[in-house]
Amino acid sequence: MSTTETAAQDIPKVAVEITVNGQSYRREVEPRTLLVQFIREELRLTGTHIGCDTTYCGACTILLDGEPVKSCTMLAAQADGGEVLTVEGLEKDGELHPLQTAFSEHHGLQCGYCTPGMLMSSLALLQNNASPTEKQIRKGIQGNLCRCTGYHNIFKAIEAAAAEMRED
Amino acid sequence: MSWVGKSPRRKEDDRLIRGQGLFTDDELGEGMLQLYILRSPYAHAKINSIDTSAAEALPGVACVLTGKDVLEHCDPYMQLALEPAANIQDYPLARDKIHFQGEPVAAVAAETVGLAMDAAELIDVDYDMLDAVLDVEEALKDEILVHDNIGTNRTWQGVYEYGDVDKAFAEAAHVVKIDRLHFHRYSSTPLENNACVAEWTRQGTVEFLCNNNFPGFAKQLLAPGLRLPIENVRVRTYDVGGAFGNKIWNYVYMALAALASRKTGGRRVKWAEIRTEHMLAAGHGNERTYVDTEVALDKDGVITALRSRHLDDCGAYTRYEPLGCVIFSQVLPATYKLRNIRIEMNQAVTNKCPVVPNRGYSRMQQLWFMERVVDICGQELGIPADEMRLNNYITDFPYETPNGCVYDSGNYPAMLDKAKELLDWDKWAAYRDQARSEGKHVGIGIGTTLDSGTNNFGQAQIMNPHLPFSGNSEACIIRLDFDGAVVVTLGTGPSGQGHETSASQVVADELNIDPSMVTVRSGFDTNWNTFVGHSGSYASQFAVTGLSAVHGACQKLKTEMRKLAGFLLEAAEEDLEFGVGEEGPQLKVKGTDKAVNYWYLSNIVNNNNAVLQGALEDVTLNVRHVYRPPFNVPDVEKKFGNLTLTYAAQLHIAVVEIDPATCRVNTLAYAAVDDCGTVINPQIAHGQVHGATVHGIGAAIMEAFDYDEGGNLLTATFSDYCPITSMNIPDIAYGNIETPSPFSYNGAKGMGEGGGAPLHTMSAAVQDALHGAGVIVTDSFVSPPRVYELLQNPNRETAVSVG
Numbered sequence: 001m002s003t004t005e006t007a008a009q010d011i012p013k014v015a016v017e018i019t020v021n022g023q024s025y026r027r028e029v030e031p032r033t034l035l036v037q038f039i040r041e042e043l044r045l046t047g048t049h050i051g052c053d054t055t056y057c058g059a060c061t062i063l064l065d066g067e068p069v070k071s072c073t074m075l076a077a078q079a080d081g082g083e084v085l086t087v088e089g090l091e092k093d094g095e096l097h098p099l100q101t102a103f104s105e106h107h108g109l110q111c112g113y114c115t116p117g118m119l120m121s122s123l124a125l126l127q128n129n130a131s132p133t134e135k136q137i138r139k140g141i142q143g144n145l146c147r148c149t150g151y152h153n154i155f156k157a158i159e160a161a162a163a164e165m166r167e168d
Numbered sequence: 169m170s171w172v173g174k175s176p177r178r179k180e181d182d183r184l185i186r187g188q189g190l191f192t193d194d195e196l197g198e199g200m201l202q203l204y205i206l207r208s209p210y211a212h213a214k215i216n217s218i219d220t221s222a223a224e225a226l227p228g229v230a231c232v233l234t235g236k237d238v239l240e241h242c243d244p245y246m247q248l249a250l251e252p253a254a255n256i257q258d259y260p261l262a263r264d265k266i267h268f269q270g271e272p273v274a275a276v277a278a279e280t281v282g283l284a285m286d287a288a289e290l291i292d293v294d295y296d297m298l299d300a301v302l303d304v305e306e307a308l309k310d311e312i313l314v315h316d317n318i319g320t321n322r323t324w325q326g327v328y329e330y331g332d333v334d335k336a337f338a339e340a341a342h343v344v345k346i347d348r349l350h351f352h353r354y355s356s357t358p359l360e361n362n363a364c365v366a367e368w369t370r371q372g373t374v375e376f377l378c379n380n381n382f383p384g385f386a387k388q389l390l391a392p393g394l395r396l397p398i399e400n401v402r403v404r405t406y407d408v409g410g411a412f413g414n415k416i417w418n419y420v421y422m423a424l425a426a427l428a429s430r431k432t433g434g435r436r437v438k439w440a441e442i443r444t445e446h447m448l449a450a451g452h453g454n455e456r457t458y459v460d461t462e463v464a465l466d467k468d469g470v471i472t473a474l475r476s477r478h479l480d481d482c483g484a485y486t487r488y489e490p491l492g493c494v495i496f497s498q499v500l501p502a503t504y505k506l507r508n509i510r511i512e513m514n515q516a517v518t519n520k521c522p523v524v525p526n527r528g529y530s531r532m533q534q535l536w537f538m539e540r541v542v543d544i545c546g547q548e549l550g551i552p553a554d555e556m557r558l559n560n561y562i563t564d565f566p567y568e569t570p571n572g573c574v575y576d577s578g579n580y581p582a583m584l585d586k587a588k589e590l591l592d593w594d595k596w597a598a599y600r601d602q603a604r605s606e607g608k609h610v611g612i613g614i615g616t617t618l619d620s621g622t623n624n625f626g627q628a629q630i631m632n633p634h635l636p637f638s639g640n641s642e643a644c645i646i647r648l649d650f651d652g653a654v655v656v657t658l659g660t661g662p663s664g665q666g667h668e669t670s671a672s673q674v675v676a677d678e679l680n681i682d683p684s685m686v687t688v689r690s691g692f693d694t695n696w697n698t699f700v701g702h703s704g705s706y707a708s709q710f711a712v713t714g715l716s717a718v719h720g721a722c723q724k725l726k727t728e729m730r731k732l733a734g735f736l737l738e739a740a741e742e743d744l745e746f747g748v749g750e751e752g753p754q755l756k757v758k759g760t761d762k763a764v765n766y767w768y769l770s771n772i773v774n775n776n777n778a779v780l781q782g783a784l785e786d787v788t789l790n791v792r793h794v795y796r797p798p799f800n801v802p803d804v805e806k807k808f809g810n811l812t813l814t815y816a817a818q819l820h821i822a823v824v825e826i827d828p829a830t831c832r833v834n835t836l837a838y839a840a841v842d843d844c845g846t847v848i849n850p851q852i853a854h855g856q857v858h859g860a861t862v863h864g865i866g867a868a869i870m871e872a873f874d875y876d877e878g879g880n881l882l883t884a885t886f887s888d889y890c891p892i893t894s895m896n897i898p899d900i901a902y903g904n905i906e907t908p909s910p911f912s913y914n915g916a917k918g919m920g921e922g923g924g925a926p927l928h929t930m931s932a933a934v935q936d937a938l939h940g941a942g943v944i945v946t947d948s949f950v951s952p953p954r955v956y957e958l959l960q961n962p963n964r965e966t967a968v969s970v971g
């Protein structure tokens with residue numbers, strides 16, 4: 001009991017500096033602030049979603065220093081000094097990323113709640129493997145749940161985006 | 169050129185792929201309080217006392233709510249049941265007793281969610297644990313009561329009897345008896361949890377932003393629950409992260425955010441449910457046990473009669489129940505032509521999470537049962553599953569079922585053919601025979617199912633004759649905005665089904681313009697949208713009710729536009745044509761270049777009406793249409809009447825192999841054929857089929873809400889419940905046939921729920937694989953532990969008998 005009382009009042013905030021979508025932000029946060037809370041609440045980038053409390057669903061996936069990370073499973077303080085890419089950073093100069101276009105064209109989203117996390121995991125996959133097989137795609141997004149689409153159209157979208165990106 | 173039947177890019181996608189959607193939890197007002205709900209760790213307990221003083225003293229805590237607040241400011245939510253179940257007292261928080269694990273006990277509003285959680289830990293609740301009743305048959309004995317004040321756990325009982333059942337049994341060539349079947353508890357667990365933001369304004373109104381998927385209904389329940397006139401409650405939704413029926417009754421908890429706002433002088437309060445809370449308390453699908461089933465068949469394996477007792481477990485509260493005790497009868501005989509049926513339907517409360525409509529609500533439980541009956545009879549009589557179905561399928565449409573439902577159209581044999589072709593049936597049948605000769609467990613299963621859409625609310629009267637509901641309706645408004653834009657508002661609150669897109673396709677066809685020229689307002693707002701009591705996104709009906717409302721509104725708008733344009737252009741109305749000119753959408757006099765565009769028309773009515781010199785008073789270019797399907801009130805005594813307007817059908821086939829080491833059910837091939845009548849948007853329809861199929865496969869092999877004997881939910885996190893992932897799904901060969909509905913203007917049938925086809929199919933396939941080993945699949949859940957259990961203790965001797 002005393003620990004929670006302490007947590008509420010006395011623990012000093014920590015300073016973190018994180019670059020998100022190319023812009024650097026410095027904030028004082030409670031040490032227990034999760035990276036996803038930092039992104040959503042401090043920076044108001046609400047594209048990154050929360051779907052669970054056990055690191056299962058991947059709705060919160062972002063790239064940290066180029067690697068996919070479930071941002072609900074990391075403290076903001078642990079990302080200090082890092083570079084984060086969220087769904088809001090995919091579009092460049094008004095041009096959608098090929099993955100974004102492909103998800104729409106292939107109906108890879110219905111409610112769209114999983115989509116930001118899916119896009120980030122897909123991007124990580126394609127950055128490591130420009131021509132993934134269907135099996136590799138399945139594996140690449142195995143940490144991302146979608147409750148609406150049944151995944152098939154997501155596979156198709158990722159394949160299409162991969163082809164598009166290889167051409168560019 | 170017709171837009172209906174095509175798949176233009178979805179209007180919804182633009183914001184969603186950019187991370188610019190507005191889901192409820194994305195609302196981040198300054199100074200908003202965060203609500204955290206303290207929940208009971210016990211399934212059944214008496215609350216002796218609650219001490220909130222330490223929590224209230226914690227800096228940053230704005231208020232704490234307990235049962236006291238609720239008693240002071242709330243009335244129990246309206247119940248649909250008859251007496252005595254009508255007296256179940258359902259409040260947003262427990263008062264003196266806990267009825268299921270996860271039931272809210274207190275709620276804390278604080279400056280941050282972390283603080284609210286800290287404070288909740290400081291609340292001291294003194295409980296006396298009570299024995300819990302967790303099984304429906306036990307519950308029906310009334311030895312342990314869930315709600316003491318009603319004196320029984322039974323919430324409903326009724327007999328559905330048609331034809332001459334006894335005679336059919338007396339004349340039967342075979343009688344198959346099935347001891348017990350069980351449909352397990354699971355839910356679709358939308359990826360977005362429940363959430364709301366509430367504000368109790370100084371004017372005494374309450375404003376909600378939430379993700380309820382039946383907001384017009386929620387408002388009707390919330391207002392009296394909060395002791396407010398209905399008009400004082402505003403419910404808004406925007407983007408909703410999936411619902412599948414599960415978000416229909418989150419209003420129960422939304423009231424807590426409103427009460428916290430009231431107690432803090434009108435501060436905005438957000439409640440964002442956490443996944444574990446969702447699993448514990450946001451609503452599970454109906455669990456059903458079927459006992460004493462007897463099936464009469466003639467010598468060719470045609471089923472002539474069926475009798476059975478069904479026991480539905482609705483969990484601790486009857487929130488949407490006992491409606492499930494009637495809704496199943498929309499598909500009473502499933503796709504089969506038997507005329508003699510006697511089903512006794514029973515329902516009881518237990519100390520488990522209350523049930524909530526879940527994709528395929530109550531019909532899929534009946535369809536799974538009927539498919540089990542067909543397969544068990546077939547297997548026991550040595551008739552192949554496909555032949556059994558062809559012997560028994562309904563083939564003439566429209567078809568009136570024994571209980572008066574009218575199946576609009578369909579062709580189940582053609583669907584079976586198509587599914588076989590997609591699957592490559594002969595190849596897999598040969599593979600199965602070969603594999604069996606090598607001692608492997610390989611099976612092929614067929615599941616035929618129905619997705620009944622557009623309810624006749626009159627069926628509620630079969631459950632409770634005093635309920636003032638019948639028919640169905642949906643509303644739409646179309647108007648021309650000042651700039652001439654075509655703006656559509658719907659009564660539905662979609663959650664991923666693409667209503668903005670489909671509605672724009674219908675409007676585009678009617679006005680002969682491009683869907684991009686049609687604005688369909690996103691989200692739903694009871695202050696803004698038009699709606700009727702039936703409005704919402706549920707029960708597979710948008711393609712019929714929603715689009716009929718849109719279509720009807722288009723006709724009214726076009727009539728007005730023709731009148732006005734005819735007046736302005738001095739032309740006969742029949743000489744005008746709709747289309748797009750250089751100045752955008754317009755009406756033009758055929759064969760001339762005389763035209764008026766939409767801006768001009770709108771401006772005349774809205775800003776420049778002296779031009780009309782008093783003419784055309786009835787033209788407003790802002791029209792409302794309410795669509796009402798043709799329904800009668802059912803005969804309550806006989807439980808007879810048409811309960812749904814359309815019957816989409818699905819036919820799935822799976823080939824499975826049981827891994828001998830792990831007992832895992834591996835799907836080697838899967839085909840899904842769909843018939844939803846005329847297809848409005850093939851890509852969306854196909855997406856719905858895939859989604860429903862994967863939901864069903866997940867439910868069949870991975871997903872179950874399992875309780876231990878103490879009433880503890882063992883699968884209360886995603887990591888324990890294991891929703892199906894990209895690694896667990898087979899390739900699905902998809903096909904469709906179209907038998908247009910004669911009952912909808914566009915030939916469409918409501919779809920999207922999918923009737924739970926994969927559950928029927930996987931049960932059938934596993935049974936086919938294991939029948940040789942003496943196994944009858946009696947449970948809809950075929951996870952590895954269940955399959956292991958079946959293989960260890962083959963049950964055929966006790967599960968079924970043939971006379």
Ligand code: FES
Pocket residue numbers: 049050051052053054055056057058059060061070071072073
């Ligand atoms: S929110 Fe589910 S994994 Fe992060």
Ligand code: FES
Pocket residue numbers: 108109110111112113114115145146147148149359409410664
């Ligand atoms: S689109 Fe709804 S969860 Fe993926």
